[in-house]
Amino acid sequence: xxxxxxxxxxxxxxxxxxxxxxxxxxxxxxxxxxxxxxxxxxxxxxxxxxxxxxxxxxxxxxxxxxxxxxxxxxxxxxxxxxxxxxxxxxxxxxxxxxxxxxxxxxxxxxxxxxxxxxxxxxxxxxxxxxxxxxxxxxxxxxxxxxxxxxxxxxxxxxxxxxxxxxxxxxxxxxxxxxxxxxxxxxxxxxxxxxxxxxxxxxxxxxxxxxxxxxxxxxxxxxxxxxxxxxxxxxxxxxxxxxxxxxxxxxxxxxxxxxxxxxxxxxxxxxxxxxxxxxxxxxxxxxxxxxxxxxxxxxxxxxxxxxxxxxxxxxxxx
Amino acid sequence: xxxxxxxxxxxxxxxxxxxxxxxxxxxxxxxxxxxxxxxxxxxxxxxxxxxxxxxxxxxxxxxxxxxxxxxxxxxxxxxxxxxxxxxxxxxxxxxxxxxxxxxxxxxxxxxxxxxxxxxxxxxxxxxxxxxxxxxxxxxxxxxxxxxxxxxxxxxxxxxxxxxxxxxxxxxxxxxxxxxxxxxxxxxxxxxxxxxxxxxxxxxxxxxxxxxxxxxxxxxxxxxxxxxxxxxxxxxxxxxxxxxxxxxxx
Numbered sequence: 001x002x003x004x005x006x007x008x009x010x011x012x013x014x015x016x017x018x019x020x021x022x023x024x025x026x027x028x029x030x031x032x033x034x035x036x037x038x039x040x041x042x043x044x045x046x047x048x049x050x051x052x053x054x055x056x057x058x059x060x061x062x063x064x065x066x067x068x069x070x071x072x073x074x075x076x077x078x079x080x081x082x083x084x085x086x087x088x089x090x091x092x093x094x095x096x097x098x099x100x101x102x103x104x105x106x107x108x109x110x111x112x113x114x115x116x117x118x119x120x121x122x123x124x125x126x127x128x129x130x131x132x133x134x135x136x137x138x139x140x141x142x143x144x145x146x147x148x149x150x151x152x153x154x155x156x157x158x159x160x161x162x163x164x165x166x167x168x169x170x171x172x173x174x175x176x177x178x179x180x181x182x183x184x185x186x187x188x189x190x191x192x193x194x195x196x197x198x199x200x201x202x203x204x205x206x207x208x209x210x211x212x213x214x215x216x217x218x219x220x221x222x223x224x225x226x227x228x229x230x231x232x233x234x235x236x237x238x239x240x241x242x243x244x245x246x247x248x249x250x251x252x253x254x255x256x257x258x259x260x261x262x263x264x265x266x267x268x269x270x271x272x273x274x275x276x277x278x279x280x281x282x283x284x285x286x287x288x289x290x291x292x293x294x295x296x297x298x299x300x301x302x303x304x305x306x307x308x309x310x311x312x313x314x315x316x317x
Numbered sequence: 318x319x320x321x322x323x324x325x326x327x328x329x330x331x332x333x334x335x336x337x338x339x340x341x342x343x344x345x346x347x348x349x350x351x352x353x354x355x356x357x358x359x360x361x362x363x364x365x366x367x368x369x370x371x372x373x374x375x376x377x378x379x380x381x382x383x384x385x386x387x388x389x390x391x392x393x394x395x396x397x398x399x400x401x402x403x404x405x406x407x408x409x410x411x412x413x414x415x416x417x418x419x420x421x422x423x424x425x426x427x428x429x430x431x432x433x434x435x436x437x438x439x440x441x442x443x444x445x446x447x448x449x450x451x452x453x454x455x456x457x458x459x460x461x462x463x464x465x466x467x468x469x470x471x472x473x474x475x476x477x478x479x480x481x482x483x484x485x486x487x488x489x490x491x492x493x494x495x496x497x498x499x500x501x502x503x504x505x506x507x508x509x510x511x512x513x514x515x516x517x518x519x520x521x522x523x524x525x526x527x528x529x530x531x532x533x534x535x536x537x538x539x540x541x542x543x544x545x546x547x548x549x550x551x552x553x554x555x556x557x558x559x560x561x562x563x564x565x566x
Contacts, residue, residue: 076483077446077456100476104458107411107446116412116531119441129535134440135334139343142535183455183489187471187482198478204565228566236495246461246496247478252437253495255477261565271333278543282563284555299546299563302555312552317566 006127008035009065009088011096011105012043014051016073021201022097024058024161026154030095031060031162032124038062038170040091044083046073052172059165069177074186075101081108082178089113089149092127098153106153115147120256122158136252136275156200157258157279192245197231199248204230205259207250207277210237211266211287211306218243220310221265227317233257233277235267251276266306269294286310318428318487320363320372323418324356324392325408326385327438340536343438352388355433357395358493361500362463363431364396371465372429374398380417381408386516393511394503400516409528415447420524422452427488429470434459434492445492455485459494 008030013020030039041055044067055064065087071079088094088109096102098120110117122140123131129144130152199205206228208221218238225232233250234243250257252275262280267273269285269292277283278297285298286306295301302309328334328343329351335344352360366372377392378401379385389400403417422430435442449456457463457472461480464471465487474481475494485491503511521528549555559566 074481077449077458081450100459100474103442104446104456107443108450108456110443111412111415111447111450114412116410117441117443118532119443133540134537135328135343135438136440137540138334139336140538140540142538144533144535145531146533147531181453183453183486184457185484187484189476189479189481191479240496245479246475247480252440253435261559261563272330282559282565283543283546284559295546295548297543297546299543300555300558301546301548302550302552303548309552313556316552316556 005092006033006035007040007091008033008093008095009040009042009091011084011094011102012041012051012055013097013099013101014043014045014048016045016048017050019051019054020097020099021161021198022099022156025156025159026095026097027058027162028159029121029124029154030093033093033127040065042084042087043067044072044075044080046070056169056172057164058162058170060162061170063171063173065173065175067175067177071177071180074189075105076184076186077105077108078183079178079180080105081112082181084109085112086178087175092149094149094151096153098155102153106151110151113149113151115149115151116145117151117153118143118145119153120155121152122155136271137278138271155256157256192247196225197229199231199233199250199255199257202231202257202259204228204261205233205250205257205277205280206230206263206265207233207235207267208238208243208265209235209267210241212238212243215243217307220306220314223314224263224310224317227314228261230259230261235273264294264298265310267294268292269297318372319374319376319425320366321422321427321430322356322359322363322375322377322392322397323430323432323444324360324377324379324388325353325433325436326350326379326381326388327353327436330354330437336537336539340538342534342537350384350387352391353433353436355435355493355495357500358495358497359431359433360392360395360397361498362493365498366429366465367396376401378403378418378421380405380414382406389516390511391503393514393516394508395501399514402516402518403524404518404520405528410530410532411441411443412447412531413526413528414444415451416526417521417524418444418448419451420526429465429488430490432490432492434494445490449490452490455489457483457485457489457491460491461494461496463491463497
């Protein structure tokens, strides 16, 4: 292979009907690699043709590799990683979004290929140098990979979503499945139902913390989010106290978001929480404690009783 | 069955880290160190499995210089039976760590291997997944519940958008999420007893693994600081600023 050749395979995450916004953002990052002849995308799923069609229309995509089988109805790392590693070894770069899907499967792919992985990258400087946050985002590391295949997961809050192109459709190729290693089986999934936008895609995020005091009071956060057409988030304290489900946690170990507007209500601003939101464009903090660390990153801070402030704010936006 | 738990020594999660001025890394001299919080959860789960009569023996293993024996002793004080220190000059990259753990696993059979989902220093979230690939074993990442039933484990995983349950054939590799359990504190008598529990030291050579790095950190930087914000006095002023100054409403 030509040493300057760059060929990119992106692993798509989807629910068998549409492609995830995180994947659209990872695809945008993949464009930064300036692949010699366009990006390839791998879609493994079951009856997922609408996903393939969506991806075919996107800017810069050369081909879509499709493995459509009941085996891939629910993505399990054990079987999926075999397929991705088999197809992936022909490429110089393998990319997925740094979601729970990508984090679960990609390191397994990397080890099958006997290479390292670059996790949660926020910038691509060259085909072998990337930037990634470490220590809960309190430091940024520029890392060079000398691996023959570079496996990466992409932090979606750092990239915009890839747009639909006006040009021709990408080619579709059917690929064979890899036999099920029979190590794991899917049992069930409990989805958190919500009519609000997904956290990583939301323009506005309103998050609540321990200061709300109860699950009932969390409704104040929901009302403000709904008024602004935003998503709701939470600190770990709010999740542990049972105010909301844990998939709404924003922070080092939860979701990383970078919306245009982030409103933190009753959140002190621990290092682990800041790791998940400090790249937001505008941060508003509402807290009764004037010394809360959240005010050090907030563009606009308001000290006071959130039970007085929130109703007034909901009223006036 | 035997349970193996991998733990890592990291900078204490409550310490505000400082990037060295020469860009070579993060200051670790005279900084408080601790067991990675996710590893504490893994140790706790293993000890609970032992208390439930499911695990017969819990071994903790750590890879690093001799200072990580402090964290191994801490794990012994929490209820682990024996410890294994793999002596390497500095913490290796995830693939090498996984290879070292695979070599440990090849010496005796474990029904379950527990790891934290990520270490809070490098934030990689890779070792458990890589270990499952190398050993060809089932993988349950981001576990918030683990139920061992005969030769399978039901693992509830924290995934984006909810919770997913998978059934894994044992032996299996499981990585722990924050909500799996609430780790206990070590009591003083247990800390004293831990000093007498066996702690074996091995090198990478003993395990037949070459420590190599395929990634080089070129520079560690401080992220751009946010401009200082302003405090507003009223809801009306806040809404006005958001509308007219920040233009986000």
